Each structure stands twice: as C-alpha cells, then as structure tokens.
Amino acid sequence: MVVSARNLRSLRKCQQSNCQNETRELINHFSTAMPIVSRPKWELRLTNHTIRALIRSGRLEDARNMFDKLKQRDIITWNSMIMGYTQRLEVVTAQNLFDQMPERDVVTWNLMISCYMSSRRTEYIEYARYLFDQMPRRDVISWNTMISGYAKIGQIDEALRLFYCMPEKNVVSWNAAISGLLQNGDVKAGIELFKRMPERDAASFSVLVSGLVQNGKLDAAANVLYDFQTSGDTIIDLVYAYNTLIVGYGQKGMIKEARCLFDQIPCYTSKGRSFGRNIVSWNSMIMCYVKAGYIKSARKLFDRMVEKDTVSWNTMISAYVHTSNMKEASKLLTKMPNPDIFSWNLIVSGYAQGGNLGLAYKYFQRIPKKTCVSWNSIIAGCEKNADYEGAIRLFVQMQLERVKPDKHTLSSLLGVCAESIDLHLGMQIHQLVAKSVLPDVPLNNSLITMYAKCGAIVEARSIFDKMKFHKDVISWNAMIGGSGGRRPFPVQIHGLRIWY
Incomplete structure (x- = not known):
C-alpha cells in the first residue's frame, strides 16, 4: 500500500467533520492494508493517527493489534495506547506498557498518574503518588491531576497541601481545590478560596454554584451570580451555572425563584461571541414546572421555545402521561419530528396503565424498534387490567x-x-x-x-x-x-x- 500525506489529510478531515462511516472505512483500510515495515516519519504519523482513531471509535483491541505489529514506534504511539487503557481504567495493562517504554515524556507520566487516580483504589492512589514523586519533570497538569484525584476521594487536606506547594497555579488548579472543598462540605473555605482567585473562567463559577447547590446553599449561589452580573467585570458565559441553579431550585420546589433566575439569564453578543439561554435552560425550567405539577405553565414555556430537542418533547409528553391526559400526550407525539423509543414507550405505558389496552397495543405495534421496556409496558398494562391471556400471548410473541x-x-x-x-x-x-x-x-x-x-x-x-x-x-x-x-x-x- 502506498501511503501519502494525502491519506493523513483525508483521515483528519473525516475526524474533524465527524464523518463516522468514512472515518471507519479509512481506519479499516489503513489498519488492514498497511505494510508492517520500517516507516519514514510521516508514515508513522499516519499510523499514530489511525491508532488514535481506532481508540476513539472504541476499537482498542484493533489498535493494540496494530501497535503490536509495528516495528517502529515513537513516544506518541506508546502514549496513545496508554491513553486508551486509561480511558477504560485497565490499570494493569496500562502499567505494563508504561514499564516497557524505552523513553517517557511528561505526558506519559501524567497519563499513568491519571489512570491510577481515576481508579480510586487505595493501593493505586499510593502508586500515583509514588510516580508523582519520581517524575523527573512535572507540569501544571501533573499537579492538577493529583489535587483533583485527592479531592474526589475525600483527602482534601492532602489536595490542599499540594495546591499550596505548587510552583505555578492556573485557573484549573484553583477550580480543582474549590471543587474539593465543596465536595467535602467546607462551604466557607470554598467561597474564601474563590474570592482569592487571581482570575476566573466559566468553569470557576460552575464549580462554585454546583458545589453550593449540592450543599443546599442556593441563596448563596444566587448571590454569587447576582454580584458578578452587577459588577461589570469581564464578560463570562455563566449559562451553565444558571442552569445548575435553576435545577437546584426546582428540586427544592422553589419554582418562583427558578423562574426569576431563568428570566435573568444574561444574553451577550459581540465580536463573534454570543451566549444566552440555551435549550438546556428551557428544558430545566420546563422540568421545574412539571415536577411541581404546573403543567399549564410548562406548556406555555414549551410553546415559546424556538428550538426544541427530544428532551423538550419527552418532558411534556411525560407530564401529560403522568396526569392521565393521554389526548394531549398523543397529540404531541404526532407533532414530534423524530420520536425516540422513550417517546413511544411513554404513550404505550400511559394508555396501558390507564386501562385503554386497545390504543396501547395500537401504538405498541407502531414502534419502529421495540425494546424490552416496550414489551414490559404493554405486558404490565395487561396484568394491571386483568387481561391475563393477553399478557401471556405478548410474552410468547416477545x-x-x-x-x-x-x-x-x-x-x-x-x-x-x-x-x-x-x-x-x-x-x-x-x-x-x-x-x-x-x-x-x-x-x-x-x-x-x-x-x-x-x-x-x-x-x-x-x-x-x-x-x-x-x-x-x-x-x-x-x-x-x-x-x-x-x-x-x-x-x-x-x-x-x-x-x-
């Protein structure tokens, strides 16, 4: 097979444009037809891209087969394989590759440390710390990985000790420390650390608001957003933080506060940047209304949506099903552009549980690809309505x-x-x-x-x-x-x- 830079560009183009079928064809072509000989540097680059593409598409075994046949590997080849096993948390296999490497760079060490920390097992956490201490050179990612890992397993004191020992911190370092404090219930210290940040990004506000919501400090979270919005500081996209707090208010049944926050979400458009209420904002507010039983308010908001996704439609269909308004639920299903299996199952379950087995079976028959949940919905409906023979017939058909x-x-x-x-x-x-x-x-x-x-x-x-x-x-x-x-x-x- 003749491999050229054109092949590399083709693979990159398919990956960037998310053309999965074309990418898969190229990967299959390269992985089966590529000769196993010493390659020039540009050809090894193509091999590395192919291995990474195989890993991203979930074909780790194929990537390993290709890796094992290579006579020439560079550090990127090794790192790609370790990254694949790290993503699957196959710690032992990743460690074996790490031990076999002829040379390592800081990325290699960081990958292995991340693999150990992600496992959250005590012995692996100790291995991660050992590797961290043995690193010939650390970068900010090395420190952040350890801090975040310690915070997630509740060792906040060790996380903070590393944080304060860092030679150079970035915004991710601060976010990791704040997140750790809030995860471990130290709200006061988390807020104080947030105030001391030299710079903040959208993730900083999201971390703080999410942590405050988890600790039940919804008003404090609202004050953080209000203070920033009225301060006139740098424009930051806080939509994710607003959405998180809206959900938090909804879970507490504080619907007025949630709606007030929804209406206050800032909208900004300038110099190619724009943000404002997104589809998650609308869906979150609709869900708040539905959970509180305010179906009419939810429907008004739903009808105002310029763009709806599957979650929007299913939330409203579910609301009508759970209030036994199957007429409106079935109308929405008819209007829905692309009903998914959850949409169909909702309607089948609604009619079946409501005693209308005829319509339940009618919609059941229309489901393009039935799942076990689909069958369960109609069978359970037959059981509830004493159609025992119908339930058994459906089971036989299943x-x-x-x-x-x-x-x-x-x-x-x-x-x-x-x-x-x-x-x-x-x-x-x-x-x-x-x-x-x-x-x-x-x-x-x-x-x-x-x-x-x-x-x-x-x-x-x-x-x-x-x-x-x-x-x-x-x-x-x-x-x-x-x-x-x-x-x-x-x-x-x-x-x-x-x-x-």
Whole structure:
C-alpha cells in the first residue's frame, strides 16, 4: 500500500467533520492494508493517527493489534495506547506498557498518574503518588491531576497541601481545590478560596454554584451570580451555572425563584461571541414546572421555545402521561419530528396503565424498534387490567422475536400467574428467573406471592427463608396471606413454550 500525506489529510478531515462511516472505512483500510515495515516519519504519523482513531471509535483491541505489529514506534504511539487503557481504567495493562517504554515524556507520566487516580483504589492512589514523586519533570497538569484525584476521594487536606506547594497555579488548579472543598462540605473555605482567585473562567463559577447547590446553599449561589452580573467585570458565559441553579431550585420546589433566575439569564453578543439561554435552560425550567405539577405553565414555556430537542418533547409528553391526559400526550407525539423509543414507550405505558389496552397495543405495534421496556409496558398494562391471556400471548410473541425478558417482565408474568392461579406456568417462569436474572427483593416477593396464591406454601416458604435479612413488609404479607382458598382462573394458550 502506498501511503501519502494525502491519506493523513483525508483521515483528519473525516475526524474533524465527524464523518463516522468514512472515518471507519479509512481506519479499516489503513489498519488492514498497511505494510508492517520500517516507516519514514510521516508514515508513522499516519499510523499514530489511525491508532488514535481506532481508540476513539472504541476499537482498542484493533489498535493494540496494530501497535503490536509495528516495528517502529515513537513516544506518541506508546502514549496513545496508554491513553486508551486509561480511558477504560485497565490499570494493569496500562502499567505494563508504561514499564516497557524505552523513553517517557511528561505526558506519559501524567497519563499513568491519571489512570491510577481515576481508579480510586487505595493501593493505586499510593502508586500515583509514588510516580508523582519520581517524575523527573512535572507540569501544571501533573499537579492538577493529583489535587483533583485527592479531592474526589475525600483527602482534601492532602489536595490542599499540594495546591499550596505548587510552583505555578492556573485557573484549573484553583477550580480543582474549590471543587474539593465543596465536595467535602467546607462551604466557607470554598467561597474564601474563590474570592482569592487571581482570575476566573466559566468553569470557576460552575464549580462554585454546583458545589453550593449540592450543599443546599442556593441563596448563596444566587448571590454569587447576582454580584458578578452587577459588577461589570469581564464578560463570562455563566449559562451553565444558571442552569445548575435553576435545577437546584426546582428540586427544592422553589419554582418562583427558578423562574426569576431563568428570566435573568444574561444574553451577550459581540465580536463573534454570543451566549444566552440555551435549550438546556428551557428544558430545566420546563422540568421545574412539571415536577411541581404546573403543567399549564410548562406548556406555555414549551410553546415559546424556538428550538426544541427530544428532551423538550419527552418532558411534556411525560407530564401529560403522568396526569392521565393521554389526548394531549398523543397529540404531541404526532407533532414530534423524530420520536425516540422513550417517546413511544411513554404513550404505550400511559394508555396501558390507564386501562385503554386497545390504543396501547395500537401504538405498541407502531414502534419502529421495540425494546424490552416496550414489551414490559404493554405486558404490565395487561396484568394491571386483568387481561391475563393477553399478557401471556405478548410474552410468547416477545420470545418469538428473541427479546430477552428482564426482572420487570418476569415480575409482571408472575403477577399474572398469581392472579390466574396458574401454578404450572408460574413454575416455568420461576425456572426462567433462575436461568436469566439475579433475583432482587421485589422479584422474590413476586415469586412468594405467586406460589402462596397458587397454594404452594412449601415453595413460597422456601424462597421466603432464603431471603434471610432482605425481607420487607411485602414479603411478610405475601407469606401471611397464603393462598386464600381462591379458585383458579383458567388461562389457556395453545402451544405455549418458554425458552430458557
């Protein structure tokens, strides 16, 4: 294969324009056709780009195969592979490559330290510190990685000690220290450090506001934004910080404060720079209204949106579904440009839980690509509305389409067996539970209820006893209730077969 600088430009162009299919074709072409011989420097550059592209596309094994076949590698080649394993937190493999490297630069050391710190395991944190102390030369990234790592695991004293020892700090260093203080609940020290910053960026305000919100200091966060907005200082994009505080107010039910903040989000346009309310701002405020039950206010804001995304549509559809206004929910689904699986599942679940199984099944049939959640929605609706035969038929169809059931599917089916007193089918579902999922408390409760209502008290007691200390009030009630002497409700599905 003849490789030229033109190939390198083609690969870069595809990556920059996010042309995934074209990038994948080029990667496949280069990784399979490239001769494994000593390469000139420009050809090694192409190899490095290909390896990095493979890693970015999630094909780490292919990148490693290509790496292992190379007769010529440079430090970028090695660093690329270590970065790939670091992103996957494959610490041992990354360390092995690190140990094999003929030479290392500061990027190599930083990658390995980051890998250790990201694992958050005590022994690896110690290894990270050992490497940090052994580094022949450190840069600001080395220090910031250690500070951030210590802060995230709660060792804020060690993080601050390194912060104050730094020969040179940048805004990221300050942000990491402030974030660490706030994560560990020291609000006063976090605010004081923020005030001492020689310079701030948008991330500084986002870190402070987010930390204050997490600590329940919403008014303090609002004051930070208000003081900066009225100070006339350098223009900084604070939209992310505003959005964070809006969500915080919404979680506390402080809807008036959230709306006031939403209306105050600054808008700025000058010299090629612009920022203001973005789609996240609108979605956050709409979600605040929805959670508080102010559906009309949410809809007014939704209708004012110039640009809506999938989250916007699904938030409003969900609001109508949860208030049983399926007419408006289905209207929005019809208007929605590109409904996703979550949109369809909301409508199916809404109609099914509301007792309109006909419309639920109609929309279920229209879903382009059904997921397990789609099947669960319609099956659970059948169970709730006593359409036991319909639930079992849907389960048979689900198996025919080779969709693997989950705990929710099996729990609904056990409910069907319990209500229809079908012990034989219930035992088949139990075998499927044992082979396909790890039972949790709710699923075990469903099994106990099924066996108890079907009169199989010995089997119910066996499951009850195995739960040991994980029983809840439902577990006890199911056992105490027993079978109740109910007569079976016949459910006959000819040719029923359950695949395990």
